[in-house]
Amino acid sequence: MSALLDEQRGLLEQLVNPQRVRRAGRTFWCGQWAGQEVVLVLSKVGKVAAATTTTVLIEAFDVKRVVFTGVAGGVGAGVKVGDVVVAEAFIQHDLNSAPLFPRYEIPLYGRATLDCDPALSAALLAATHLGLAGVGDHFHRSLLLEAPVVHRGLIASGDQFVCDPSAAALMRADLQAAGHEPLAVEMEGAAVAQVCHDYGVPFAAMRTISDRADAQAHLDFSAFVTQVASPYALAVLGQFIKHQ
Numbered sequence: 001m002s003a004l005l006d007e008q009r010g011l012l013e014q015l016v017n018p019q020r021v022r023r024a025g026r027t028f029w030c031g032q033w034a035g036q037e038v039v040l041v042l043s044k045v046g047k048v049a050a051a052t053t054t055t056v057l058i059e060a061f062d063v064k065r066v067v068f069t070g071v072a073g074g075v076g077a078g079v080k081v082g083d084v085v086v087a088e089a090f091i092q093h094d095l096n097s098a099p100l101f102p103r104y105e106i107p108l109y110g111r112a113t114l115d116c117d118p119a120l121s122a123a124l125l126a127a128t129h130l131g132l133a134g135v136g137d138h139f140h141r142s143l144l145l146e147a148p149v150v151h152r153g154l155i156a157s158g159d160q161f162v163c164d165p166s167a168a169a170l171m172r173a174d175l176q177a178a179g180h181e182p183l184a185v186e187m188e189g190a191a192v193a194q195v196c197h198d199y200g201v202p203f204a205a206m207r208t209i210s211d212r213a214d215a216q217a218h219l220d221f222s223a224f225v226t227q228v229a230s231p232y233a234l235a236v237l238g239q240f241i242k243h244q
């Protein structure tokens, strides 16, 4: 699953015997890749849209694992544009039912963060290292990017595109005050994680850092997705699928 078509374009071309199925206003592409049955779908943007997509994936397509690839804004120290974050867990940075429940806690779940599946995430992390090594240094250099660093940690999701350094700093400081250290911010992962948690379906996610959630965040966003995030997703998932 990815949020945007540009993030998934290269993956669609890998599908053997692709079958198009429409459900809930979404297009699901079913087919085989490296001998595995896979379904490719766009989550659409935001937590509700991503939750709907994930529910349909599980209920109608009976998927056994969910993997998300896409882009995110870097908010952790040293998480720079072109780096990759493999999620350990997700939190909703805009969830606040205080004083009924502690800030960030998902009401009636008794927790604020939801972990990704350790085994699936370990496989995605290994595939990320292999995939990025395969992409090669000349690729980053040609785009004036430094060699990507792969980070592991918490990703914060919310229904905002964060493009203001003071908003990003406040979000990070508030999360830190509650004991959470986010590396990146995006708009879908925590919702996918919650639906997967509810159904007991393993989930893993990797996000390429497209921006630093500041005033430049929207500049060259589409170009970055097409030129960097999409080839990274293809390289990483190409490795991932081989080792499943």
Ligand code: ADE
Pocket (backbone or CB within 6 Å): 071, 072, 073, 160, 161, 162, 163, 185, 186, 187, 210, 211, 212, 213, 214, 217
């Ligand atoms: N996805 C990529 N960059 C983002 C940002 N700055 N805020 C939210 N989602 C994003």
